Amino acid sequence: MKINSLRLTLTALVLTTAVLCSAAAEGIESKIKNVKVFHSGAVIEREAEINVQKGISTIKFTGLPAILDKKSIIITRKENTGSMVLDYNFIPEERKDLKEIRIEKETAKAEKLIRSIQEKIKIHTERTDFYEGLKKGINSGVSKVYNTSVNSETGQIEDLIFKGVLEEKIKLNIYADSLKQLNSELEKLKAESDSIKYIPLQTLSVNIESKEPVENTFVIKYFISNAGWYPFYNMNILSKSEKSKLDILATVYQETGEDWNDVKITVSTEKPASIQTIPNLNGIYLNKGSNYKLGTGTYRELTENKKENVREFRIDELDVTDIKTDFELKNTFTLKSGQRSLKAKMDDIMLKTRYRDIIFLNKNSEVNHEAYIKNSAARTIMKGNINLFLDDEFKGKEKLNDLRPDDSLKFSLGSDKSISVVIELLDDKTEDQSLFGNTAVRKISYEYRLKNNGRNKRKIALENFIPYAMNEKVKIKILEGKWNHNPLNGKIEAEIEMNPGVEIKLPMKYSIEYPKDENYIR
Known part of the structure; x- marks a missing residue:
């Protein structure tokens, strides 16, 4: 038992x-x-x-x-x-991919054919030498040596020799061309083999x-590693509406050594906390275009008189919103390791758009057409390249930096010379104010004449720059003309409406008061 x-x-x-x-x-x-x-x-x-x-x-x-x-x-x-x-533990594998196996087979086949052709060339070269020897023998009068193997009549011998030499040379030329072609194919195969980025595989053994x-x-x-993605965009500006369509697309690439066949792909804007572990993803928070961390701190604001005001704040009191970071691509995709990248649509959004015709007042003034596109979405649009379209017509390529909610993009849509501009300096004189102190006043007067040579009524924005003060001792004032003036950078702006064929005259006069013995003007 x-x-x-x-x-x-x-x-x-x-x-x-x-x-x-x-x-x-x-x-x-x-x-x-x-x-x-x-x-x-x-x-x-x-x-x-x-x-x-x-x-x-x-x-x-x-x-x-x-x-x-x-x-x-x-x-x-x-x-x-x-x-x-x-x-678990890992065991290295010795495995070749299908591409490498194919190249090895084709290389072996080409090398075998090359050896065969080289052997044939050798044989036909020897035969050619034999016929050439016969030819020399006949020409030297010693053809009797060969009377046992060829016809005894000299004419027939010469014909046979000529025919033999010709046939052998034709064969040699054919084989030489074939050899050249095979050697070229072999070089291509070797180059293709050298270009293979062989990534070894391994077995995961689990108990x-x-x-x-x-x-x-x-x-x-x-x-x-060896994989990633980046965004790119198609922006279609719709001139007959106040919206633009933004197609958000992803370019995905991978050289991991494994093929992604019919898989669901999600692209993420997050950064792995460490490549040593499955990523713990760090959230990104935005408030009006700035990155913050919870805690306290200070920020500096620049006032018109260039003084810095330092103010304390607490970040946790701010209105902070989280950003969507993952985008699951629709359908499934196949992306082979090392092949050309995959391009897929992530999303499309409609953005608010306004248009403006503007003239920068100078000698070569012309009407510039601009579109201002506001990010009215609730998330940041990441930096990337943009293909720009106007009413479905391709206009060019642009680069986009991170565009946060409520930020705007400006695109130029071309220009025209339908409005002529004449700039005339009317007066430029300096008055001595010595009776009232050590100061001088310079007064400058211009006239801008604009004419609408087109057929349509136009609403035009005008921009130019005048000097601005670098010190509080200098005072700059607009004396004549309805201009919006920014004293921090000297920018002047106005907006006008022009009917067809109408000419408008715009005065522009300003003064600069400054110490006579100093220069504070820029």
Whole structure:
């Protein structure tokens, strides 16, 4: 009885060992289901359905890239079935991708053909030399040496030799061309082989303990570099409305060594806290275009007289809103490792737009058409390249910096010379104010004459600059003309309406009062 019991125990042990060995020997291909791509790096999520045996089993997940961050590995089960992951380790794989295998086969085939052609060239070169030798023998009068192998009549011998030489040279030329073509193909194959960025693979070997045989789906997550994304935009300005359509698109690239086949892709504006672990993402908060951290601090504001006022504040009292940071791309996508990047639409939004015709008053004045587009969305539009369209017609490319909520973009939509501008200096004189102190007053007077040569009524903004004071001892005043004046930078502005064919005269007179022996004017 004891012997039978011992036999049963040994049999069970052998069977258990066989099962474990079988599970350990078989590799399981997991499938990538989801990818979250950051500006630099990505989190890969793989799944595999596994039949787990009772007891301790070793499961090998093959085909994982060797460059993944090993410390970031997370292994979970979709269902809590009583199985438990004990530990894991990585085993290097020696595997070549299909492209490398194809190149090796084509290279071997080309090299074999080259050797064959080289051998044929050698044979036909020897035959050509033989016929050339016969030809020389006949010409030197010693053709009798060859009378046993060719016709004894000299004319027939010469014809045969000529024909033989011609045929051999034709064959040599054909083989030489083939050899040249094959060598060129071989060089291309070698260049293609050198361009392959071979990223080695590895097997994830996992020891699992289960109380009973179960079927479960295991999920493997890890962080990997050599992947990323960046945004770009199509901006279509709709001139017949007060809106512009902004298409937000993503360019995704990856050279991870693994192909993303039919996967869900999410792009994220967050930065991983560390590449050593699955990223803990740091939130970004904005308030009127500025980044803040909770706490206290100071800020400086510049007043008109250039004095700095320092004011204390508490950030937690500000109206802070969180930014949406993840964008799940619609549908599923396939992106092979190292292939051209994937471009996909993330979103589209309508932005408020206003238009303005403006003339910068100078010698070459012309009407500039401008569009001001306000970010009326609730999130920041990230920096990137813009393809600019006007009523679906491509106008050019622009660069966009981060555009926060309520910030505006300005685009130039071209110009025309339908309004002529004449600038005339009427007067420029300096008055000595010595009776009232050590000061002088310079008075400058211009006249701007504008004429609408077009057929339509126009509303035009005008801009120019006059000197501005660098010291409180200098005083600049507008004496004549309805101009808005900014004393901090000397900018003057006005707005007019012009009917077709009408000429408008605008006076502009200002004064500069300053100490006679000093110069504070810029």
